[in-house]
Amino acid sequence: MKTSESRFRKCMYFSSNALARKMEKLANESWQRVGLSPSHAYLLMIVIEEPGVQPGTLAGELQLKPSTITRLIEKLEEKKLVVRITEGKTTSVYATPKGRELTPQLKECLTNFYEGYSHVLGLEESSKLVANMNRLSDELPG
Amino acid sequence: MKTSESRFRKCMYFSSNALARKMEKLANESWQRVGLSPSHAYLLMIVIEEPGVQPGTLAGELQLKPSTITRLIEKLEEKKLVVRITEGKTTSVYATPKGRELTPQLKECLTNFYEGYSHVLGLEESSKLVANMNRLSDELPG
DNA sequence: TCTTAATATTTGTATATACAAATAAAATAA
DNA sequence: TTATTTTATTTGTATATACAAATATTAAGA
Numbered sequence: 001m002k003t004s005e006s007r008f009r010k011c012m013y014f015s016s017n018a019l020a021r022k023m024e025k026l027a028n029e030s031w032q033r034v035g036l037s038p039s040h041a042y043l044l045m046i047v048i049e050e051p052g053v054q055p056g057t058l059a060g061e062l063q064l065k066p067s068t069i070t071r072l073i074e075k076l077e078e079k080k081l082v083v084r085i086t087e088g089k090t091t092s093v094y095a096t097p098k099g100r101e102l103t104p105q106l107k108e109c110l111t112n113f114y115e116g117y118s119h120v121l122g123l124e125e126s127s128k129l130v131a132n133m134n135r136l137s138d139e140l141p142g
Numbered sequence: 143m144k145t146s147e148s149r150f151r152k153c154m155y156f157s158s159n160a161l162a163r164k165m166e167k168l169a170n171e172s173w174q175r176v177g178l179s180p181s182h183a184y185l186l187m188i189v190i191e192e193p194g195v196q197p198g199t200l201a202g203e204l205q206l207k208p209s210t211i212t213r214l215i216e217k218l219e220e221k222k223l224v225v226r227i228t229e230g231k232t233t234s235v236y237a238t239p240k241g242r243e244l245t246p247q248l249k250e251c252l253t254n255f256y257e258g259y260s261h262v263l264g265l266e267e268s269s270k271l272v273a274n275m276n277r278l279s280d281e282l283p284g
Numbered sequence: 285t286c287t288t289a290a291t292a293t294t295t296g297t298a299t300a301t302a303c304a305a306a307t308a309a310a311a312t313a314a
Numbered sequence: 315t316t317a318t319t320t321t322a323t324t325t326g327t328a329t330a331t332a333c334a335a336a337t338a339t340t341a342a343g344a
Contacts, residue, residue: 001202003276007188008203012259012268013169013180015275018205020162021301022282024330027155038155039330046149056292060143061150063160068331070294089292089339117154120281121274126154129274132263133157134145136271139262140164163331166300181300198322210301212324231309231322 016133023117030113034105035079038113039064043072044099045106047082052092158275165259172255176247177221180255181206185214186241187248189224194234 008014027038034041039062046061047053055073059066073093076082081099085092118126150156169180176183181204188203189195197215201208215235218224223241227234260268 001205002280003205004280006203006205008184008205009276010269010272012272013165013184013255014205015272015279016158016162016165017300018279019275020158022279022284023155023158025284025302026282037330042150042155054292055294061148063143063145063148063150063156064330065332066293067295067333071331074294086293091293113155117278117282120278125274127152129271129278130152130154130157132267132271133161133275134151136259136262137157137160137164138144138146140168140259142164142167159330167332179300196322197324206300207302208323209303209325213301216324228323233323 026116027113030116031109034102034109040072040076041106041109043069044076044081044095044102045110047076047093048095048100048103048106051094055091055093058093168258169255172258173251176244176251182214182218183248183251185211186218186223186237186244187252189218189235190237190242190245190248193236197233197235200235 003009003015003018006014024038031038031041036044042062043058046058050057055066055069058064058073059069062069064072073082073084076099077084080096081102083094083096085094120126121129145151145157145160148156166180173180173183178186184204185200188200192199197208197211200206200215201211204211206214215224215226218241219226222238223244225236225238227236262268263271
């Protein structure tokens with residue numbers, strides 16, 4: 001059943017969740033060729049661009065909780081794509097050479113991903129949609 | 143950090159996920175007084191309105207996978223709010239009297255929930271947002 | 285300086301959902 | 315009628331994320 005046919009077609013709860021799951025799926029497919037989930041891939045991209053970035057900053061940029069960032073970094077560390085250097089209470093994250101080597105593939109995945117959805121609404125409507133989703137997120141409590 | 147300040151403010155992946163998590167949180171709070179998660183509550187509301195509805199239909203209406211519906215029903219059954227009657231390969235789900243008694247509270251929760259977010263963008267913009275999210279969901283593969 | 289409070293990160297656990305395979309029944313084809 | 319395919323549901327397992335508490339370190343107040 002399509003969202004537009006469900007009795008909850010007017011409900012933000014279902015629409016936002018359904019869309020997020022669809023985007024998650026599309027993004028997973030887009031980044032499959034580098035063997036990373038979208039969140040791992042985005043985290044790696046930030047770390048490459050911003051060497052030494054701290055988990056707290058990553059949490060802010062990725063809109064995820066610090067505990068989630070810890071788990072993401074752990075996995076990237078297992079794959080030898082990043083390293084963590086802890087000094088005192090702060091931790092700095094760096095991409096390894098192996099991680100940096102993925103840069104071109106990561107960019108391709110990103111392009112693929114955008115192309116996977118932007119044609120549906122068109123670039124302008126997509127931007128507006130994202131802008132309104134952000135506005136709503138930002139003004140909601142929590 | 144607000145979504146609008148993140149370097150990924152233009153990315154549908156982050157925006158849709160961030161919004162869905164915010165809505166999940168708001169919805170959780172809204173339905174807390176009946177002791178149900180939003181998905182359990184919505185499922186119960188459908189079952190009350192549509193006695194004997196089948197899991198497959200519920201999956202379509204709620205935009206969730208059949209396996210997820212099974213899990214939701216199991217929990218509502220434990221709480222004695224619904225019962226399942228299986229005949230052959232189909233299963234019919236009915237609300238118990240205890241489940242039906244929740245009707246007025248469930249409606250209040252729903253109202254609370256809508257009021258929790260619709261003022262941010264206003265009713266008209268909210269509707270447009272939902273409509274575009276649905277359109278994108280429906281036209282994306284999967 | 286010593287104590288308390290604030291900050292950064294991690295760990296243990298929980299939630300919501302999905303995928304893939306298993307089961308079972310009904311429908312169709314041979 | 316028997317064999318095969320399709321349909322409906324459930325079960326086992328996995329993923330993405332969060333919350334709350336624990337840990338450790340630095341900063342601030344007495």
